[in-house]
Amino acid sequence: MLAALERLYAHHEAQGDHENCARTAFWSGLRNMMIGEVGLGSGWLHRAARHAEATPRDCVQRGYLMLPQVFMLRGQGNYEAAIEAADGALAIGDAAGDDDLIALAGSLKGGILFRVGRIEEGYGPIDEAMLLANSGRLSPIVCGVCYCEIVASCCRVQEMVRAREWTAILDAWCRRNPQAKAFNGVCQVHRAEVLQLEGNWAEAYAEADRAGEGLKGTTERTAMATAAYRRGEILRLQGRHKDAEAEYRRAGEIAIDPQPGLALLRLAQGRANEAAAMIRRSIETAADMPRKTALLPAGIEILIACRDLEGAEDLCAGMTEIAGIFGTEILARIADQGCGTLALARGDAAGGVAALIRARCFWSGFGAPYLAARLRVEIARGCIALGDTESAALELQAAEKTFLELGAEPDLTRLRKLRGERTHGELTSREREVLALLAEGGSNRAIADDLGLSPKTVNRHVENIFNKLGVSSRSAAVAKGFRNGMI
Numbered sequence: 001m002l003a004a005l006e007r008l009y010a011h012h013e014a015q016g017d018h019e020n021c022a023r024t025a026f027w028s029g030l031r032n033m034m035i036g037e038v039g040l041g042s043g044w045l046h047r048a049a050r051h052a053e054a055t056p057r058d059c060v061q062r063g064y065l066m067l068p069q070v071f072m073l074r075g076q077g078n079y080e081a082a083i084e085a086a087d088g089a090l091a092i093g094d095a096a097g098d099d100d101l102i103a104l105a106g107s108l109k110g111g112i113l114f115r116v117g118r119i120e121e122g123y124g125p126i127d128e129a130m131l132l133a134n135s136g137r138l139s140p141i142v143c144g145v146c147y148c149e150i151v152a153s154c155c156r157v158q159e160m161v162r163a164r165e166w167t168a169i170l171d172a173w174c175r176r177n178p179q180a181k182a183f184n185g186v187c188q189v190h191r192a193e194v195l196q197l198e199g200n201w202a203e204a205y206a207e208a209d210r211a212g213e214g215l216k217g218t219t220e221r222t223a224m225a226t227a228a229y230r231r232g233e234i235l236r237l238q239g240r241h242k243d244a245e246a247e248y249r250r251a252g253e254i255a256i257d258p259q260p261g262l263a264l265l266r267l268a269q270g271r272a273n274e275a276a277a278m279i280r281r282s283i284e285t286a287a288d289m290p291r292k293t294a295l296l297p298a299g300i301e302i303l304i305a306c307r308d309l310e311g312a313e314d315l316c317a318g319m320t321e322i323a324g325i326f327g328t329e330i331l332a333r334i335a336d337q338g339c340g341t342l343a344l345a346r347g348d349a350a351g352g353v354a355a356l357i358r359a360r361c362f363w364s365g366f367g368a369p370y371l372a373a374r375l376r377v378e379i380a381r382g383c384i385a386l387g388d389t390e391s392a393a394l395e396l397q398a399a400e401k402t403f404l405e406l407g408a409e410p411d412l413t414r415l416r417k418l419r420g421e422r423t424h425g426e427l428t429s430r431e432r433e434v435l436a437l438l439a440e441g442g443s444n445r446a447i448a449d450d451l452g453l454s455p456k457t458v459n460r461h462v463e464n465i466f467n468k469l470g471v472s473s474r475s476a477a478v479a480k481g482f483r484n485g486m487i
Contacts, residue, residue: 025051045065066086115290151163189208201407232251267301296315297319340359343355356379370402373398430451469481
C-alpha cells in the first residue's frame with residue numbers, strides 16, 4: 001500500500017497537481033505513523049502541508065492537515081485551541097461533503113469536550129462520527145481511527161455504557177481487518193478494561209496479554225503500557241502481588257504513571273504511608289479532570305485506611321464536584337461510594353449505608369459484579385454498626401459468592417475477618433454445607449444444584465475445604481469433618 005501511494009504521489013507531482021499531492025502525502029504520512037515509522041510519517045505530513053499551501057483556502061486537504069495540529073494541541077493540554085482547530089476541520093469537511101474528514105474531526109472534538117467536562121456537548125460530534133462509521137461510508141483506516149478515538153474517550157470519563165457497546169463494535173471491525181495491527185492492539189486494551197469490569201478476569205487478562213504482544217513494533221506506546229497496567233490490576237485483585245508489581249513497573253517504564261494501581265498494591269502490602277504519598281502526588285499532578293476521576297476513589301480508600309479523614313473528605317468533595325460538572329450517573333455513584341465509606345469511618349452508619357446502597361444498585365444493574373461485591377462488604381459493616389446483623393450476613397454471603405467466583409483472595413480474607421472467622425483451619429457456614437453434601441456422596445454438579453451455586457463456585461469451596469483441613473481427597477475431608485464435629 002505504501003509503495004502504491006508513493007507511485008501515485010510521483011504521478012501527481014509530475015502533473016503539478018498540488019491538491020492530489022497533498023491528499024496522497026497526507027495518507028502516506030498517516031500510514032507510516034501507524035506502523036511506527038515516525039520520521040517518514042512526519043516527513044510526508046510536512047510535504048502534504050507544503051502542497052496544501054498551493055491550493056485554494058477551502059480545499060478539503062487543508063482540513064485534513066488541521067488534524068495533526070489538533071493532536072498536538074491536545075497533547076499540550078491546550079484544549080480550547082484544539083477544539084477550535086477541530087471546528088475548522090469540521091467546517092471544511094461539511095462544505096466539501098467529505099465524510100472521512102467530518103468523522104475524524106468530530107471524533108477528536110467530542111473526545112476533547114469530554115476531557116473538559118462538556119459531556120453532553122461532546123456526544124453530538126461523537127455520535128455523528130459513529131453513525132458515519134457504522135454506515136460503511138468511511139474508508140477503512142478512518143473507520144479504525146474513529147472507533148479507537150471514541151472508545152478511548154469514553155473510557156477516560158468512565159462512560160462505560162457506551163464504551164462497552166462501542167468496544168464490541170470496534171472488536172468486530174478489527175476481526176474484519178486483521179491487517180490493522182495497531183487498531184487490533186488498542187481494541188484489545190479497551191476490551192480488557194470492559195471485560196474486567198464485567199467480572200471476566202481470566203478473559204480480560206488474556207486480552208491484555210494479546211494486546212501487549214500485538215502492539216510491539218507500533219507507535220502505540222501508551223496502549224502497550226496500558227495493557228501492562230491492566231494485567232497488573234487483575235493480578236493485584238487476585239492477590240498475586242509480586243507479579244502485579246512487575247506489570248505496574250513495566251507500565252511505568254514504557255509510558256504511563258501506574259497509578260492508582262501501584263498505590264493500592266502498597267496499601268494491600270501494609271505500606272499505607274507509601275500508598276498515601278503516591279496517590280497524593282498523582283492527584284496533585286493529574287493533567288485533567290478525567291485523570292483525577294481515575295485517582296480519587298483510590299485516594300479516598302487509602303486516606304481512610306491511614307485515618308486521614310480530613311484529607312479523605314477533601315477528595316470526596318473533589319469527586320462530588322467533578323461528578324456535578326460531568327453530569328453522568330456513573331460518576332455520581334462513584335462519588336456516593338467514596339462519601340458512603342467516609343461516613344462509615346466517621347460513625348455515620350445510616351448515612352453511609354444509604355449512599356453505598358445507591359452505588360451498589362447502580363453497579364449491580366450495570367453488570368459489574370466485583371464493584372458491587374466490594375460495596376456489599378461496606379454495606380454489611382454499616383448494617384453491623386446499626387445492629388442489623390441479619391442484613392449484614394446476607395450482604396456478606398452475596399459478596400463471598402462473587403469473590404469466590406472471581407478468585408479475589410484478598411477480598412475473601414477481609415470479608416472473613418469482618419465475619420470474625422479465621423482464614424485457615426475453620427470452615428465457613430457455606431463450606432460446612434458443602435462438606436455435609438460431600439458426605440452424602442454428592443458430586444460438585446449436584447451440590448451446585450442443591451445450593452443454587454455455579455459448579456465453579458462449588459469447585460472453589462471444595463478446594464478451600466481441602467486447604468483448610470489439610471487433606472487432598474473428598475473421602476479424607478469427610479472423615480476429618482466427622483472427627484472434628486463439622487458434619
